[in-house]
Amino acid sequence: MIDVAVQLSVSDAGTRHQRRFDLDIAFATDAPFVALYGPSGAGKSLTLQAMAGLLPVQSGQVKLNGRALLDTAAGINLPPEARGVGYLFQHYALFPHLSVRDNIAFGLTSWRRRLKPDDAARVDALIESFGLTAMAASRPSTLSGGQQQRVALARALACEPQVLLLDEPFAALHTTLRRQLRGELREVQRRLGIPAVLVSHDPEDVMALADEVFLLDSGGVQRRLRADDPGLRAALESPS
Template sequence: MIDVSLQLSVSDTRRRFDLDVAFATNAPFVALYGPSGAGKSLTLQAMAGLLPVRTGHVKLNGRALLDTADGINLATEARGVGYLFQHYALFPHLSVRDNIAFGLTSWRRRLKAEDAARVDELIESFGLTAMARSKPATLSGGQQQRVALARALACNPQVLLLDEPFAALHSALKRELRAELQRVLAQRGIPAVMVSHDADDVLALADEVVLVEGGQVSQRLRADDADLRARLL
């Protein structure tokens, strides 16, 4: 169960944006769909603990990551959340292997043996063995996306958050990587919340669609809703 209720505001010198979204679902793959600027990415960032929330909660299978009413606000690294950023956010000076392992290390310790084994398994699973020592700049867009996804999974997350994961890829590669993402999530039993304004991504992957407009949830649709395609296209 993913249970989210978030109220927050972001502003600069020119404008203010108010986010007030709420949804609860047992669906294994949820898509937040809507136009650019609707508040979808802000919702992911707040779920991950990257934005301050005025009021609300984020709960995964009954475990509160955030609950302002009870004074609970876990640090990002304690939330058990994997995050795939839109532009992957790979470290250009680190190798593929070190990028994947980054969240499992600190300046005070080396990678534990069990963590090193997990990194090696992810490298093999995503077909990255031949480029494990390579830097991100030498990789294709699809390879960079695989590295970013492997890094997000390295910490054994309770939920995977995906921000426009296929936006930078051409259509044929999108289809290939959608299938790969479905395979990985099914194998590992990890629920996912994806932000997208690409109807094809949503129709291919989502079990439930949350329509977001102007910082609010306007509608929720199941994947088997007969009107889903008509509403998205």
């Protein structure tokens, strides 16, 4: 069960015309694959960042299977590394100076020590599982867009997360590759049994992956739909 209810504000203070955006979002779901769908500026990525502990939250809670990652009323605010969250960033955020293997292993070690044997074995298994063995020593700049996405997804899974957060994972890919990688992502999620939350403004991403959809606009949830709802496609394709 994913249970989110957070309020926060972000602004571009210091600019001549200061802008402010208020996020006040609440949703709870036990669906295996959830989509947050809406136009740019609706608050989708901010929601993921709040769940991952990457943004300060004024008030609210984030719970995963009853475990509080954040509960401002109870004084609970776990740091990102303690939340059990795997995060796939929109543009992958791979380290250009690190190899594929070191990118995947990042976060499991530090510059002061080597990987533990169990962690090293998990990294090797992920490299093999995602078809990256031949390029394990390569740098991200030598990889295709699809290969970079696989590296980023493997890195997100290396910490054995309890939830997978996916921020526009197909935005940089062409149509044919998007279709292929949607299938791969869904298969990985089902195989590992990890709940996933997808952010997207592409109806095809949502139709292909989501079991449940929350339509966002202006910093809040406007509507909740199941994948088998006959009105889902029309809702996704209606003008914002």
